[in-house]
Amino acid sequence: EPEVTQTPSHQVTQMGQEVILRCVPISNHLYFYWYRQILGQKVEFLVSFYNNEISEKSEIFDDQFSVERPDGSNFTLKIRSTKLEDSAMYFCASRPRQGAYDEQFFGPGTRLTVL
């Protein structure tokens, strides 16, 4: 069964460093998302991406964040200068088409620890 994959599973970085979190969505999906979950808090929407551009972003997704689909398979989230408060679990998700009732398929997450 096709699934969303994410690498690495755990990333440790120093404050101020750049990190890139990688996701491989399901191959025929068209819509891509990043969410994050700070320990003990809700899963929060960061950004959605369609047709090679951001379709929606949350207040969290400021200038320090960017997303890219550099080829036909990968979908990346870059944090340019990490802060302590960026420590969280980051989930990638994909969906085959638009439609609020359609399921988003989630990856296992990348745990980012900023020291």
Add this chain to the structure above:
Amino acid sequence: AQSVTQPDIHITVSEGASLELRCNYSYGATPYLFWYVQSPGQGLQLLLKYFSGDTLVQGIKGFEAEFKRSQSSFNLRKPSVHWSDAAEYFCALNTGTASKLTFGTGTRLQVTL
């Protein structure tokens, strides 16, 4: 703005007992509602969803949920819990005007043998 509340952070049930996980939402119209489950080291897996029609929806792994508009609730139920059901459960909604999901804080289910 829409929101989802899961009042129970942690629930413990005995194997074979029934289960109900609560979810309340805040939104002015009928939302699209989802229950996801996350096992350790795994991604979020969809259990079931509601968007119209019959207010009692069946999902995978023997779960069901009932949408009650009057109570703004979408509680998840299972008649007999198995030890493998131990996981974190998330209720989420999508209002249809955007594709993003709004999640509750999750309920961690522990199953005792």
